[in-house]
Amino acid sequence: MDYIYQPLLISEFFFAIITFVILLKIKAPYGRHINTNFGPLIPSKLGWIIMESPSVIIMFYFYLNSSVNLVATIFIAIWQIHYLQRTFIFPLFMKGSNKKIPILIVIFSILFNSINAFINGYFIFIISSYENSWIYNWYFIFGLVLFIVGYIINVHSDHVLRSLRVNGDKAYYIPKKGMHKLVAAPNYLGEIIEWCGWALLTLSLPGLAFAIFTIANLVPRALSNLNWYNQEFSDYPKNRKALIPYIL
């Protein structure tokens, strides 16, 4: 599979640039920015499970085909702690039960998640040979701390949003807890911190590609979300930034 690894790795960097440019002009049509001009829709819960599953399956496949050691097991645990949550727990507990997502978004995400899990899994478990002593490197320790901090911010911020609605409720409210007091999209901030942590703790180009893609994908959406809140709610706190407290 060596012959497809390099092109896919390079394509993820290009993908990030293209995504950033497009998303500055067009809002990805799901959630609060849903737009029915993007073709047929399917239930959101199902869409999230289908589109995130490749990340769980492909990474696990490469782990099982690697020479399993302690560090490989820690890598797979870190990855799956995020992706089992994103693929199953996040959608299954989502409120606003009958919401829909365009099939186009699901297809695009399956493609991206498959490429991303392939390059990350293939590099970490097949190409590289991380020794167990890797876990004593400063970049592993600092990267892991970043990942954990990002994970807590992401999961807590999604939990705050979920608790704004009762079952079946599709309305939007102003979130007032946790990091939501500072920024419009703390869940995205947490996600970005997580994958920067992953890039550092694996010290890998695929990890870097994923972190850059996540930034390219979520910075424009965080800016769109802040605009949306300001348009929808006249009492939306004026001091809230989009993504980075007091800065952006």
Ligand code: NDP
């Ligand atoms: P949002 O913040 O837009 O929505 C998260 C959930 O909360 C949705 O169910 C949404 O409902 C609901 N919600 C949002 N705002 C409100 C509000 N003001 N009042 C009531 N309910 C609200 O996040 P996304 O859906 O874009 O992303 C979900 C998760 O996936 C995030 O953790 C994000 O970090 C991650 N993600 C990661 C990406 C990556 O590139 N790595 C890409 C995209 C997402 P509704 O669906 O009805 O709007």
